[in-house]
Amino acid sequence: xxxxxxxxxxxxxxxxxxxxxxxxxxxxxxxxxxxxxxxxxxxxxxxxxxxxxxxxxxxxxxxxxxxxxxxxxxxxxxxxxxxxxxxxxxxxxxxxxxxxxxxxxxxxxxxxxxxxxxxxxxxxxxxxxxxxxxxxxxxxx
Amino acid sequence: xxxxxxxxxxxxxxxxxxxxxxxxxxxxxxxxxxxxxxxxxxxxxxxxxxxxxxxxxxxxxxxxxxxxxxxxxxxxxxxxxxxxxxxxxxxxxxxxxxxxxxxxxxxxxxxxxxxxxxxxxxxxxxxxxxxxxxxxxxxxxxxxxxxxxxxxxxxxxxxxxxxxxxxxxxxxxxxxxxxxxxxxxxxxxxxxxxxxxxxxxxxxxxxxxxxxxxxxxxxxxxxxxxxxxxxxxxxxxxxxxxxxxxxxxxxxxxxxxxxxxxxxxxxxxxxxxxxxxxxxxxxxxxx
Numbered sequence: 351x352x353x354x355x356x357x358x359x360x361x362x363x364x365x366x367x368x369x370x371x372x373x374x375x376x377x378x379x380x381x382x383x384x385x386x387x388x389x390x391x392x393x394x395x396x397x398x399x400x401x402x403x404x405x406x407x408x409x410x411x412x413x414x415x416x417x418x419x420x421x422x423x424x425x426x427x428x429x430x431x432x433x434x435x436x437x438x439x440x441x442x443x444x445x446x447x448x449x450x451x452x453x454x455x456x457x458x459x460x461x462x463x464x465x466x467x468x469x470x471x472x473x474x475x476x477x478x479x480x481x482x483x484x485x486x487x488x489x490x491x
Numbered sequence: 492x493x494x495x496x497x498x499x500x501x502x503x504x505x506x507x508x509x510x511x512x513x514x515x516x517x518x519x520x521x522x523x524x525x526x527x528x529x530x531x532x533x534x535x536x537x538x539x540x541x542x543x544x545x546x547x548x549x550x551x552x553x554x555x556x557x558x559x560x561x562x563x564x565x566x567x568x569x570x571x572x573x574x575x576x577x578x579x580x581x582x583x584x585x586x587x588x589x590x591x592x593x594x595x596x597x598x599x600x601x602x603x604x605x606x607x608x609x610x611x612x613x614x615x616x617x618x619x620x621x622x623x624x625x626x627x628x629x630x631x632x633x634x635x636x637x638x639x640x641x642x643x644x645x646x647x648x649x650x651x652x653x654x655x656x657x658x659x660x661x662x663x664x665x666x667x668x669x670x671x672x673x674x675x676x677x678x679x680x681x682x683x684x685x686x687x688x689x690x691x692x693x694x695x696x697x698x699x700x701x702x703x704x705x706x707x708x709x710x711x712x713x714x715x716x717x718x719x720x721x722x723x724x725x726x727x728x729x730x731x732x733x734x735x736x737x738x739x740x741x742x743x744x745x746x747x748x749x750x751x752x753x754x755x756x757x758x759x760x761x762x763x764x765x766x767x768x769x770x771x772x773x774x775x776x777x778x
Binding site: 354355370374377380383386390393400407415423427434443444454465468469474475477 | 507510513525527531535545556557566573581600601612615617623624
């Protein structure tokens with residue numbers, strides 16, 4: 351659609367604004383995998399409330415918005431194996447690499463962090479290679 | 492207050508993810524499909540997000556977050572197996588499903604059973620990560636394990652056998668301000684050479700000085716060693732293969748400052764038997 355990129359720009363701007371707010375006010379780097387991960391593996395310790403509040407907003411507000419606009423769709427595949435395998439890979443990978451699209455991609459690249467730039471190039475490169483192999487090569491996804 | 496702003500940041504983040512299309516796996520997979528029917532829209536998400544954040548980073552030097560505390564320190568520049576391997580795994584999982592952690596959470600309410608299963612699998616992966624990380628660290632350290640054994644010779648100077656990059660937190664905790672490398676790079680594998688140790692030391696906030704000693708160059712290394720010690724705003728930890736060279740160079744520099752007996756006693760207490768230096772120390776004390 352023609353308007354896709356406008357929404358992408360607006361949405362991206364909001365994502366960046368949220369990251370800037372979390373940094374300037376709370377002094378933290380906004381990374382989705384870090385926020386959830388430190389709650390899951392217990393590394394947040396006694397500082398669990400801040401990431402938990404962040405999560406509440408991250409889950410609650412889109413839920414309300416989706417309800418107002420009459421529903422949204424992730425168009426996630428119905429096949430079970432990519433969902434389970436992909437989920438484990440995303441969870442394990444982002445925690446090993448210490449960041450995902452928001453942490454490395456947005457917060458890292460914006461401060462020209464070498465690790466952030468390298469990680470982003472790697473996951474996008476590998477992602478594209480997987481699309482090529484699985485969609486056009488094997489026709490799996 | 493912190494919680495309020497954390498929730499607000501989460502809310503704006505979630506709204507941005509929904510509006511931008513990041514929660515739509517068809518769009519994400521379309522964006523990763525560079526070699527097929529490529530959908531460029533998500534590049535605008537990245538660009539739109541990086542811009543405000545780049546401005547925010549420019550405000551951070553020499554300032555404090557509004558609600559107190561400190562801004563994150565300078566990012567590490569260490570590219571290791573975990574960063575690369577983790578990003579490879581993440582890239583594969585992302586392509587497979589079209590979901591990354593943020594959107595997986597934001598779409599929880601409308602993602603259906605598939606979304607819940609993805610989230611459960613993702614949380615399981617995150618839960619397992621610390622174990623995998625420990626295992627990988629063990630493999631990386633194999634073959635060049637640390638031999639660190641901090642032996643104080645004076646209140647301002649301690650020596651140790653070969654240290655490793657992962658020793659830095661312990662060195663900081665012990666109160667040292669400078670790490671002094673007395674071992675030539677030719678003696679050790681790359682993971683233990685001055686560049687690797689120095690990078691780890693600087694990342695931990697320590698000063699790092701290189702002053703490699705061989706038995707031929709011993710005499711010329713005394714002055715640089717003491718210059719490095721004088722330039723440190725706290726105790727210095729010097730290392731070589733066993734700590735002997737670092738002890739000898741210290742002893743030679745003390746020759747004019749205290750009697751040979753006291754010097755030899757100080758290094759002996761640290762475990763270095765240097766009474767063979769007595770004649771040389773007496774000579775230096777006179778000269």
